[in-house]
Amino acid sequence: MYQTAAYVPELDALLVSWFVVLGAMAILSLLCRKQIKNLVKECRKVVGVRYLVANLPRLSVLELLYSAFFFLIFLIIFYQILSLPFLENDSQEYVLVARHILSNGSLAAYPVTDTVLSGGLYAPSSHPPGYVMLLVWSFLTSGGDSLLHVRLASAFHFVGLLIIAFGLRHFRLREVAVAAFVMMTTPLVISMVVGYHVDGMRLMLFLAAVIWTALAIESCDLKVVTVAGAVAGFAAFSHSIGLLAIGFGGISILAFWRGRLVLRLLPAAVFGAVAVAVGGYQFVENTVVLGAPLMDAPPVFVDEAIGYTADLWARRDIDLWTDKFVYGVARAWFELSIFGLGYWAFLYLLVRNWLAGQINKDLIVILLWIFSFFALSVMTVLLGSELIIKNPRYALTTAPLVAIFVAGCLRSCRGRLQ
Secondary structure, eight states, X not given: XXXXXXXXXXXXXXXXXHHHHHHHHHHHHHHTHHHHHHHHHHHHHHHOHHHHHHHGGGSOHHHHHHHHHHHHHHHHHHHHHHHOOOOSHHHHHHHHHHHHHHHHTSGGGOSBOOTTTTTTOOBOOOSOSHHHHHHHHHHHHHTSSOOHHHHHHHHHHHHHHHHGGGGSTTOOHHHHHHHHHHHHTOHHHHHHHHTTOTHHHHHHHHHHHHHHHHHHHHHTOHHHHHHHHHHXXXXXXXXXXXXXXXXXXXXXXXXXXXXXXXXXXXXXXXXXXXXXXXXXXXXXXXXXXHSSSOOOSOGGGGOTTTTHHHHHHHHTTOXXXXXXXXXXXXXXXXXXXXXXXXXXXXXXXXXXXXXXXXXXXXXXXXXXXXXXXXXHHHHHHHTTOOXXXXXXXXXXXXXXXXXXXXXXXXHHTXXXXX
């Protein structure tokens, strides 16, 4: 729909796209009023002064110290989001591309490959324009000069990433706080958020997709499946790696939906159809225009005379076969400076709780998504491709899922710890 609006001169593409998004949000809200009402109710507890005052005397000294430390880290990160300059290449590119689209008034200007018309700007990214269009709408409402809306968008995605775990039925304030703490102590997550990258948005939507998929499987309701598919489509619309949400969600429904396999095909098909309808068009257009659903790099990068690929592998320590697995597939466990200790906590709690038979049912879907991602990483390496392992930001896709799993496992053994 957004592409149709972009190529019809009589329509204002930006205005139509905006109302399409608002309409989709309204429809999704009506379909799942109950789930959204429960989510809002739980989120209000976090920011509700009355709730905090009522529960403050019940907190132990250790919990009070943890809460103070948590909010101190949160305030520092939030201040950085609102104050740091736009220094990184990607964030500057997003802003320039958004302004270019706004000046042309059409998504026909995306991707930016004509340097004559763009005044020298060259940004041939084939990723779906979800994040860029968010910035376009921000500039449209602010006059195109202020970057405050970009900062607020990054702050919104950061906060959403921290509290969206309330969507899980068994998660309450303590579990969400633990998950949020694990995410806030993952250096690369914070680096991407304060650097105004697309990662805040794509991580939040990817996590939302797995949570809605879990809710759909739990309820066995096609209305919830429809919403889960739409959220997975939004994840794909925000970034190309969000396409995995569609595949993983379909696999999860086929694996865990109640009933015979034949009965699982309908919800899986509904999920996939809605997800592709929402977020699949860019991949179809890429296939038609570029010859492939994903264009990994400009053509000059694959020129062997330049040697860009070999240089990139060497700089990222994945030029040897052993390195491809240690610093590629398993980099989240070995590059502690950017991934922290969350993945080691995940591994320990997984083994411990699995042996004790304490893996909660609401965590099985999340665990499947984590395993699927790393299984796909191994498979692509064995097939001779470094597509998934070449960038540490891709492995970061599982960081919120790992945080949720750690919090859920700690919940199951909290009584024994006490």
